[in-house]
Amino acid sequence: MSLTLHDRIAEIAAEDWNGCADIADNPFIGHAFLAALEDSGAVGPRTGWRARHAVLRDAHGQVAAAAPMYVKSHSYGEYVFDHAWADAFERAGGRYYPKLQVAVPFSPVPGPRLLIRRDSGVTAAAFGKALAATGDSLGVSSVHVTFCTEDEWQALGAAGWLRRQGLQFHWHNAGYGDFEDFLASLSSRKRKTIRRERREVAAQGLTLHTLAGAAISERHWDAFYRFYLATVERKWGGAYLPRRFFSLLSARLGEAVILMIAEKDGQMVAGALNLRGRTALYGRTWGAIGDWPFLHFELCYYRAIEYAIAHKLARVEAGAQGEHKLARGYLPTPTYSAHWIAHAGLRRAVGDFLEAERLAIAAREADLRAFTPFRNDDAEETSTP
Numbered sequence: 082m083s084l085t086l087h088d089r090i091a092e093i094a095a096e097d098w099n100g101c102a103d104i105a106d107n108p109f110i111g112h113a114f115l116a117a118l119e120d121s122g123a124v125g126p127r128t129g130w131r132a133r134h135a136v137l138r139d140a141h142g143q144v145a146a147a148a149p150m151y152v153k154s155h156s157y158g159e160y161v162f163d164h165a166w167a168d169a170f171e172r173a174g175g176r177y178y179p180k181l182q183v184a185v186p187f188s189p190v191p192g193p194r195l196l197i198r199r200d201s202g203v204t205a206a207a208f209g210k211a212l213a214a215t216g217d218s219l220g221v222s223s224v225h226v227t228f229c230t231e232d233e234w235q236a237l238g239a240a241g242w243l244r245r246q247g248l249q250f251h252w253h254n255a256g257y258g259d260f261e262d263f264l265a266s267l268s269s270r271k272r273k274t275i276r277r278e279r280r281e282v283a284a285q286g287l288t289l290h291t292l293a294g295a296a297i298s299e300r301h302w303d304a305f306y307r308f309y310l311a312t313v314e315r316k317w318g319g320a321y322l323p324r325r326f327f328s329l330l331s332a333r334l335g336e337a338v339i340l341m342i343a344e345k346d347g348q349m350v351a352g353a354l355n356l357r358g359r360t361a362l363y364g365r366t367w368g369a370i371g372d373w374p375f376l377h378f379e380l381c382y383y384r385a386i387e388y389a390i391a392h393k394l395a396r397v398e399a400g401a402q403g404e405h406k407l408a409r410g411y412l413p414t415p416t417y418s419a420h421w422i423a424h425a426g427l428r429r430a431v432g433d434f435l436e437a438e439r440l441a442i443a444a445r446e447a448d449l450r451a452f453t454p455f456r457n458d459d460a461e462e463t464s465t466p
Contacts, residue, residue, distance in 0.1 A: 082145065082203070084211050087134045090115050090149075097136075097144040101196035106359045109185045110192055113333040114356075115149055121326035124186050128321070129154040133181065135212060137203060145201035146208050148194060152221070153182045158321050160189035160401045161227040161247065161418045170222070170427050181216050183226040187321045189401040190363050191249070191416050194229040205236035213242070213421040222427075227418040234417035242419040243428065245435050246442045248449075250404070250411035252382075252397040257390050260383070263410065271408055271454040278375040279383060285373060288344045289380070291388060293357075294336035301340060302327040304349040308368025322366075327354075339388065341380045343373070353380040355388075362389050364399040382409050404449065413449045415442070 087093055095112040104111035118124040119132060130151045137146040156164050159182060167177035183194050195208045209226070216224040226237060238244040257263040264272045292301065306324045313320045331338050339362065343351040351369035355362050367381050385397045399411055407413070420435075422428040 082140075082211075083138050084215060085136050085138070086150075086215070087136060088132055090119060090132065090134055093134060093136060093144070093147065098147055098196070101144060101147050101198045101201075102193065106361070107190070107192040107363075108334055108337045108356050108358060109188050109190045109363070110149065110194075110196060111334075114330070115185070117326055117329040117333055118186055121323050121329050123322050123326050124151070130158070130182075130186050135183075135215065137208060137211060139201065144198065146195065146197040146203045148183050148196060148208070148212065148226075149185060150212070151182045151184070151186065152179045152219075154178050157319060158187045159184060159225075159227060161225070161245065163225070163420075166427070166431055169430070170424070173426075175222070175424060175427065177222045179219075180221050181212070181219070181224040183212065183224065184228065188365070189228060189249070189416075190365075190398060191228045192230065193233065194226050195233050205233050206240040209237045209240045209242060209419070209421075213240075216421060216423065222423055224421040225418065226420075229417050229419060231415070231417055234419055237419035242421050243432050243435055244439075245418045245420060246439050247416040247418070248413050248442060248446055249401060249416050250399060250406035251414040252386055252389070252399070252411045254389055254393070254395050259390060260387050263386060263390065266456060267410065267454050268456050271410075275383070275409060278378055281375045282373070282379045285376075286345060287350070287373065287376065289384065290342045290344070291384065292340045292342060294331075294338060297331050297338060297340050299328065301342065301349070301352075302331065304342075305340065305352040305354065305368065308350075308352050308370060309366060310368070311370050312366075312368035341384050343369075343376060343380060345371075351376055351380060353384070355385065357392075357394075360395040362392075362394055362397045364397065366400075378409060382406065382411065386410065407449055407452065408454050410454055412453065413446045415446065 090112060098112040102110045108114055124130040133150050133152050135148040135150045136144055139145045170177045195205045197203045212224050234244055310320055337357050339355040339357050341353040342349055350371055353367040354365040356365060362385055364381055364385060389397050399406055422431055
């Protein structure tokens with residue numbers, strides 16, 4: 082086996098890359114999505130995400146495994162926060178950046194990160210060792226595999242990587258016939274709250290549309306980009322995605338792109354972008370112009386649930402953070418990342434921190450699950466924290 086690094090995903094044939102990845106289930110790891118980030122300028126040296134995609138080839142030169150990997154000069158756009166590690170190391174005289182990040186930029190969507198062709202014989206542990214050796218050869222402080230699968234997390238841990246956990250909130254389809262069927266599974270208090278919130282949205286005179294593929298035009302993307310920028314400004318964040326990205330995404334991913342739009346008097350005022358996989362709807366980002374009470378819940382959560390039920394999808398993954406999702410039927414779900422750190426002292430300190438953090442995450446998940454919004458006919462209803 083030989084490992085090569087590539088400055089652009091265009092250097093790797095799409096069929097070779099996608100042959101290692103189940104892009105039907107998770108479009109974020111597909112060649113088309115990653116190329117749209119690069120071709121639009123969202124990813125590149127200018128933004129501090131320099132592509133160094135790793136490709137493992139067998140003795141015949143055939144691609145056996147691949148990983149979306151970037152040299153990072155900062156820790157923004159990752160959603161697994163290591164700023165404190167960087168600060169501590171640099172205060173102690175170390176140099177944390179550059180580092181290697183195996184990730185889908187700006188997308189806190191769990192899924193495979195070590196993309197391995199099924200018949201290759203390559204294991205996640207072996208690929209992880211090759212990536213750590215690459216980190217050594219490049220002289221970086223660390224290699225981070227973020228939002229990976231639990232299997233990858235276990236394999237990398239067995240190979241000596243440090244392991245980290247987080248929490249997201251995902252909705253799971255229990256075979257519901259429609260949205261009312263889902264509501265019937267909730268406690269009466271939660272059911273009444275959701276119905277009230279949806280009535281509040283309807284009372285504002287909004288018209289809601291769910292668009293897919295060719296039904297999404299450039300005028301929709303023009304409006305959505307305004308919404309995206311408005312939300313970024315309100316949150317004092319960074320606008321990672323340029324306008325061109327959305328056009329490329331739409332053109333290259335087609336029917337996998339799902340856009341929820343709200344209109345008032347014929348004018349678009351809000352939107353929520355999703356990608357659809359074989360078994361899941363993935364919430365990506367949302368935005369609005371104006372103040373529309375409960376519209377965020379409607380577009381991002383309730384419409385997503387309706388879509389998943391109608392299309393018989395197993396789950397909705399609504400993005401990072403957000404304990405308010407719990408009351409709306411989205412349950413806490415662990416996320417996983419693995420970290421190789423070269424410096425022994427930093428590695429020891431981070432390892433101690435992660436051990437304590439994992440215990441805290443497990444306790445928090447248990448606490449949150451105690452406040453499930455679903456009916457429990459044998460117990461008193463409780464309210465969310």
